[in-house]
Amino acid sequence: MKYRSTQFLITILMAALFAGIPANACTSIIVGREATQDGSVMNSQTADGWYDANLRIIPGAIHPDGTTMPVYFGLLGDEPLPPMVLGHIPQSAETYTYFRTAYSCFNEHQLAIGESTIGQKDELKTFPGEGGAILTIEQLMIIALQRCRTAKEAVLLIGNLAERYGFLGSCANDGESLSVTDPSEAWIMEIMGTGFDWTPESGPGAIWVARKVPENHAAILCNVSRIDIVDEENPDFLFSPGYKEPAIRHGWYDPASGEPFNWRKTYAPETGPWSPSSMWVRGRLHYIHKHLMPSKKWDPYAETDSYPFSFAPEKLVSVREIIEIFRSTMEGTPFSMEENATWYIPGENRNLLKSPKATPFPDRATRELLNIPYMRPIAAKTSYSFISQSRSWLPAPIGGILWFSLDLPHFSTYIPLYAGTSKTPESWSTFEKENFSLDSARWTFLLVSSLANSNYQRGIQTLKSLRDPLEEKNHRDFLDWETEGAAFARRAEEIPREWFNQKAHEKMQEAHRIYVEIAHLLIREATIIDLW
Structure with a gap:
């Protein structure tokens, strides 16, 4: 039974991983120090x-x-x-x-x-x-x-x-x-x-x-x-x-x-997904500009050349702001696959209701079955993502922060690591694609993403019920770390290397443990839904 269960989970995962979503297409956002909430770059x-x-x-x-x-x-x-x-x-x-x-x-x-x-x-x-x-x-x-x-x-x-x-x-x-x-x-x-x-x-x-x-x-x-x-x-x-x-x-x-x-006009190809004319490109430009400059009317189908090289955001940008953008489902734009009319089914009194299977990340088979055109979100088929903060007023070991996340940001969480960190938990560096194991943090995050997406309308709520409190705790704990670091600085003491490593291990292992718990919850929910 254990063998069959493991194989079942791997089948789910592989179906999600190789679902035909275009890959090899990264998104990056950079913000100057006068445009961020804390003055970091x-x-x-x-x-x-x-x-x-x-x-x-x-x-x-x-x-x-x-x-x-x-x-x-x-x-x-x-x-x-x-x-x-x-x-x-x-x-x-x-x-x-x-x-x-x-x-x-x-x-x-x-x-x-x-x-x-x-x-x-x-x-x-x-x-x-x-x-x-x-x-x-x-x-x-x-x-x-x-x-x-x-x-x-x-x-x-x-x-x-x-x-x-x-x-x-x-x-x-x-x-x-x-x-x-x-x-x-x-x-x-x-x-x-x-x-x-x-x-x-x-x-x-x-x-x-x-x-x-x-x-x-x-x-x-x-x-x-x-x-x-x-x-x-x-x-x-x-x-x-x-x-x-x-x-x-x-x-x-x-x-x-x-x-x-x-x-750009001389060397870029004129057509294809990597060209300035691609909606695969323009949809992301539209959403991010709309998010950071909401007072301006942005045409979702505007040409790439109509977007500036850079721009002043209407409010100062935080780490959470970029996380929100990376987790976007292109909501509020014509590019949201979750809002496709095909997802709406007759309910009681023949009122149209959104299917519990409606997801912003449908795989290729589902898109072909329901005739949903592919619209690329900000993050798609993500292996990992990061957000960095570089702070000029602090010593480099504590001034630099790397917020690191495994898998698709929409389903994942971000862990803060200082530049002074010299070691991470083994579970975050032992992923092998041929060998499924919940001892691997990445396999755990992949499993949670796949399970939550398979019954999205309910699954995302279950995931957030544990992830969101974890993130709030992470941000509170991070503020405490900053206070501890400032105390070292006031005493003109060098922060011990083990201090950085302890913080990293604590947060990375806690996130791994919580995501194992989320996986078990989602498996139980999926089993009950399938049985009934």
Whole structure:
């Protein structure tokens, strides 16, 4: 009986995991320090795809002169084979401690990096094993977190290394955008390849541009280029010297025309899910702008070019605000799948009632059965997500905060971790997709998401009955931690490493335990519903 029950749960999970929801499509929101409630610079990302969500903290080290480091393809965890070495580059004399995930996101100096793949024209794409490009964005993010303290430093290092060793597209062989933040600044960087046949002898192996986000603004990355005209005389822009060269070579831009060079219009594909015309992109832009600037009338079908690079939110943004956006079901917009008319069924006196199965996240089979068109929510098929806070007025170990969540944010919860944390519980770093186990935090969160979604109208209420009190407790406890940390600072004492680790273990293990309890509740509910 135990074996059959386990197999039944795995069947449920796999049906949800491989339900045909488009993957490999992350969303990032960054907020400058004058636009946040507490004055921190905020960064965030939903890692939307079947990615490595094991959270590990990799310690910094001192390296002898002449040391090299391997660079890999396959670090995302979405490949059937383990990562393979593509080459080696010189190692830095010193590397910093960083938080490792598929797209590694944070380091001990409060540097945070989020990622969102963007489209690039086919002529720019690179492929592993063809040509000489060896640096994927996930490898570049790791190198930057190991070697950099500031956002601008990270942008320049990523750009310079990609030019030297070649940028290799790993997600659909496309380009990439990064949100890069530190306690003072926020930047958006976009990087593309120079073609499958690039070799180190043929010139720079990447083109890239970056733009600083104003301190009182927020900006959004959602799988489309957000930078158009580069003001080369403005220090708020950074760029590779040859960023126009592929466009001139391929006849996409004529310098003699006198027309300004538009990065997005020149290099982005004209059609497809990664293009500026995609509703898959525009729906997210619409919802987030509508949420953070509600007084303005935003056309849900407006073109991508109608949205600004960045904007001033109408009220100061908090961590909870971004969590709310990440949990969005696109409610209040034409893109909500839960509000599709097909979900309404005759009740007593033939009044139309919403089906208890109505969900904002229907799988492909359900959508095809009920003829519900797919509309991408903010977070879809998420492996993990994070929200970071970098605070300039505090020492880095306690100034940096990483709010980390497993699985789809709508069903999950966020755990606060300080930059000074050096170890996480084993249960948060032992997920194996072939071996279901409630001893793994990620398997537990996946199971809860699947069960709650299968009977959504009731399941989400059951989940929230335990999750919401947990989150309130987490936020209260976090305020207590801040008070404890301030006491250390007043006494001019260094906060012990174990203090950070104890807080992390306490919260991560508590969340795991509560989600096991939620899973048992949802299983009992599902059994009763099926029996009756």
